[in-house]
Amino acid sequence: MGNTLADNCILMGNTLADNCILMGNTLAHNYILMGNTLADNCILMGNTLADNCILMGNTLADNCILMGNTLAHNCILMGNTRASLM
Numbered sequence: 001m002g003n004t005l006a007d008n009c010i011l012m013g014n015t016l017a018d019n020c021i022l023m024g025n026t027l028a029h030n031y032i033l034m035g036n037t038l039a040d041n042c043i044l045m046g047n048t049l050a051d052n053c054i055l056m057g058n059t060l061a062d063n064c065i066l067m068g069n070t071l072a073h074n075c076i077l078m079g080n081t082r083a084s085l086m
Contacts, residue, residue: 033058055080 015037033055059081 013035035057037059057080
């Protein structure tokens with residue numbers, strides 16, 4: 001929460017069970033989330049992602065809320081499965 005990540009940020013092959021909240025984060029330059037499994041509730045809120053944003057092969061089960069996000073330049077969402085509420 002409230003983290004500033006500059007330059008490259010890579011999250012790969014992570015399993016997050018139960019609640020997952022990303023809120024008010026500023027990610028500059030490249031941002032890659034790949035092969036992550038997020039179960040139950042997943043909330044991404046008020047995030048600013050500049051330059052390249054790649055989300056690939058992610059499985060989000062149950063509730064998935066993306067709210068008030070600003071994605072600049074290139075944004076690629078590929079092969080994502082979102083069940084229940086979106």
